[in-house]
Amino acid sequence: MIRLAKLTDYAIVIATQMAASPPGQQITARALAGQVGLALPTVSKILKTLARGGLLEAQRGKGGGYRLKRLPADISVAEIIEGMEGPLALTDCASDESTCCSIRETCSVKGNWQKINHVVHDALRQLSLESMMQPLREPPHIHKNTGAKSGEEDTLVTIGRQIHG
Amino acid sequence: MIRLAKLTDYAIVIATQMAASPPGQQITARALAGQVGLALPTVSKILKTLARGGLLEAQRGKGGGYRLKRLPADISVAEIIEGMEGPLALTDCASDESTCCSIRETCSVKGNWQKINHVVHDALRQLSLESMMQPLREPPHIHKNTGAKSGEEDTLVTIGRQIHG
DNA sequence: ACATTTAGGACCAAATTAGTACTATTATAA
DNA sequence: TTATAATAGTACTAATTTGGTCCTAAATGT
Numbered sequence: 232m233i234r235l236a237k238l239t240d241y242a243i244v245i246a247t248q249m250a251a252s253p254p255g256q257q258i259t260a261r262a263l264a265g266q267v268g269l270a271l272p273t274v275s276k277i278l279k280t281l282a283r284g285g286l287l288e289a290q291r292g293k294g295g296g297y298r299l300k301r302l303p304a305d306i307s308v309a310e311i312i313e314g315m316e317g318p319l320a321l322t323d324c325a326s327d328e329s330t331c332c333s334i335r336e337t338c339s340v341k342g343n344w345q346k347i348n349h350v351v352h353d354a355l356r357q358l359s360l361e362s363m364m365q366p367l368r369e370p371p372h373i374h375k376n377t378g379a380k381s382g383e384e385d386t387l388v389t390i391g392r393q394i395h396g
Numbered sequence: 397m398i399r400l401a402k403l404t405d406y407a408i409v410i411a412t413q414m415a416a417s418p419p420g421q422q423i424t425a426r427a428l429a430g431q432v433g434l435a436l437p438t439v440s441k442i443l444k445t446l447a448r449g450g451l452l453e454a455q456r457g458k459g460g461g462y463r464l465k466r467l468p469a470d471i472s473v474a475e476i477i478e479g480m481e482g483p484l485a486l487t488d489c490a491s492d493e494s495t496c497c498s499i500r501e502t503c504s505v506k507g508n509w510q511k512i513n514h515v516v517h518d519a520l521r522q523l524s525l526e527s528m529m530q531p532l533r534e535p536p537h538i539h540k541n542t543g544a545k546s547g548e549e550d551t552l553v554t555i556g557r558q559i560h561g
Numbered sequence: 562a563c564a565t566t567t568a569g570g571a572c573c574a575a576a577t578t579a580g581t582a583c584t585a586t587t588a589t590a591a
Numbered sequence: 592t593t594a595t596a597a598t599a600g601t602a603c604t605a606a607t608t609t610g611g612t613c614c615t616a617a618a619t620g621t
Binding site: 236237238270272273276290291292293294295 | 580581586587589
């Protein structure tokens with residue numbers, strides 16, 4: 232599947248959320264978890280990964296937290312994805328020439344895999360984190376609502392068990 | 397992981413292989429399997445899928461086989477991927493608004509998911525099947541060779557068990 | 562009829578991913 | 592100097608997804 236891993240997906244949500252507060256502002260994993268509605272361990276894991284990848288700056292200890300290292304306009308979606316998953320490589324052949332190729336020498340595609348990789352990488356490099364927080368002209372996607380009563384608290388649809396607590 | 401499924405990867409190889417013979421030429425699954433070095437059931441599955449998706453034309457019965465429905469220049473990599481995996485959707489939110497979203501209404505990304513999807517889809521639509529068979533200027537990727545002797549028969553590296561037979 | 566080929570779906574094993582938990586480290590403040 | 596609150600890193604397990612194969616049915620040509 233050409234699809235973002237769920238955690239990568241979350242990472243983008245989290246980064247976007249962070250981008251929404253004033254530049255340089257620090258926030259804890261716990262607070263973020265509350266804001267985006269994901270479980271703390273999950274959010275923590277993602278923040279750790281992004282920090283290790285150099286996208287965030289972390290401060291430990293009491294009063295610690297995370298903040299974006301650069302301005303949202305200077306961070307690309309590609310970077311976030313790579314921060315989570317390592318170098319962007321849509322195919323084995325594109326990622327690791329030494330593992331490739333099980334398909335003997337007659338592989339008619341050969342290095343052309345790089346082209347696929349390149350266009351996608353390029354496209355994602357154009358998309359800034361800032362552009363992900365832009366308000367939409369169109370009404371945004373609809374949030375599922377279990378059909379239950381209560382306009383009060385939007386039911387969390389169960390994708391896994393990321394109930395924040 | 398933002399990565400093509402193995403079968404999709406194979407599909408591109410197969411399509412590229414088909415593109416290498418004269419336009420309109422028909423070839424059986426068995427013959428293709430031999431050419432690309434994959435197991436027949438696997439190749440069959442892929443061809444069936446692509447045919448159902450409308451990219452290939454199939455002819456049943458003795459003397460049957462598959463052929464590309466359009467010229468390689470008129471088939472995009474995006475189409476092949478979609479033929480295998482259905483509509484291109486990097487995130488759940490982008491694919492199915494009704495399933496989305498477990499992250500209640502405060503999701504700071506909202507419909508901006510579409511942007512990610514859009515740029516990637518666009519990029520892949522630019523890439524034609526024809527461009528995937530272009531010879532390379534640079535020496536192509538290196539094919540793994542188990543270090544064993546024999547310049548004769550390139551050892552099939554085991555990724556799964558797609559030994560053609 | 563029979564051999565050959567695709568169509569479609571079912572199934573199982575293997576690989577991957579998500580989520581959680583645990584321990585260590587760092588920082589602050591009482 | 593102790594307590595507390597925060598991140599760092601890793602390991603583990605359950606759930607999900609994927610790959611690969613097989614089986615039966617339908618079509619087509621000899």
